[in-house]
Amino acid sequence: MMRGLSVTVTEADDERRFLRRLQARDEHAFNELVQLYEGRVYRLVLRILGKPDEAEDMAQDVFVAVFRSVDKFRGDSKLSTWIYKIAINLCKNRGRYWSRRPSEAAEDLGDVEEKGWLEEGPARTTAELSAPDQHVQGYQVEEIVRRCIQELGPDYRDVVVLRDVEELRYEEIVEITGLPEGTVKSRLHRGRALLKARVSRLLGEKIE
Amino acid sequence: MTEADEENGPDSGHDEIRSLVKGAFRGQQEDRVDVLAGVQAKIYDRSGGKFFSDGWSTSRTPPISTYLVTSWVMLLILAALYCVLAPISGEPKRVPTYPAPVRVIPATQ
Structure with a gap:
């Protein structure tokens, strides 16, 4: 029990330290973040959008949005949850954009x-x-x-x-x-x- | 939602469709994608070149071997130049230097 607790605290500390590097616009930290989450983000948006090319472009946009707004993230939730939230919102926006255009539905x-x-x-x-x-x-x-x-x-x-x-x-x-x-x-x-x-x-x- | 669903939680009674949904995406679990270069290019463009402008931080792994090889090549070139030029230049020509003549001025009384 104690061991589990200490592991959690260490992980939270690590995440806070990592977040501080991101908020300082450390490019190496950002590279690490992309490498860590690119697979998960890509698969999530692919499952929602259904098109691999569009999903790859969207996954890139998700990380650009993360880079742009990471200084507003206060660490109230897990970093992964916050990134997922950005991904879901961007997918919704993309869906609205496509719904206003003539259907290119396959x-x-x-x-x-x-x-x-x-x-x-x-x-x-x-x-x-x-x-x-x-x-x-x-x-x-x-x-x-x-x-x-x-x-x-x-x-x-x-x-x-x-x-x-x-x-x-x-x-x-x-x-x-x-x-x-x-x-x-x-x-x-x-x-x-x-x-x-x-x-x-x-x-x-x-x-x- | 029915009362039974409320009691058992929303996951109950949907086992088959949940299994189908999960199975439909199982093949994508191994999908790999490399978005880093695209992300860096977009940030570079949108920040007007403020971020990710150098080749070191924009690469997935720093090109240490490239830098090492370049350093060694430069050292070898300098050593080769020294070996070629040192014999040509030879010894420095000796220039006789004499002390300037000293004229003693008698003291005036």
Whole structure:
């Protein structure tokens, strides 16, 4: 117990020291920060935006925003939570920007239904399958789930990604989204229900 | 949310969809990306060249080997020049120097 506590205190001290270097605009410290978080930030924005090129550009913008506003960060939350918060806000802004422009949306989900690539059978992802043809089917299921998530409204999509993919705690999601815990939970519930309905419709089978 | 959901927490009753969501992104866990150079370029542009303007701090790892090699090459060039020029220059020519003549002025009374 004591050991765990001392480790936590040391980590907090390290983070404070690191933060001071960042706030002093230490370029080496910033390089370390980017190297430490680039994978996590990139994957988060990729899961939200769904396009690798756009996700890479967005991940860069997230770190530029971090560099610009790090002196305003008071250390009230974990650095990672604050970076996630910036990432989520920038993704929302990008989504609003795209929604005002003529749709460049890729393949419609309707095409997936028309192609009829899915055979009858229970929905399983590639990790749960063994035979090659089952793998193909698994990839299709994964693709459908990813598309359905991106087609959820940002309010639902963000909480579903943060909770079910990133596996963050509710307190962290509350800090990142700035929403009350009750709202986070109800959006999560509603988002999953919407997702379940969409995926069930496309797969042609009921998901519990 | 129903009362049952409130009691059991929002995660209950969604096991299959949660598993599908998690599985859909499992392949991306290993995705690697290198955004450092792009971030540095953007900050350099937007700060008007104030930050990340030197080649040392903008690289992912400081190019220590480049600096070491450059130093050694410079030393070798200086040593080679010394070896070539030293024999040519030879010994310095001796210039006879005599003390200036001293004229004794008798003291006046």
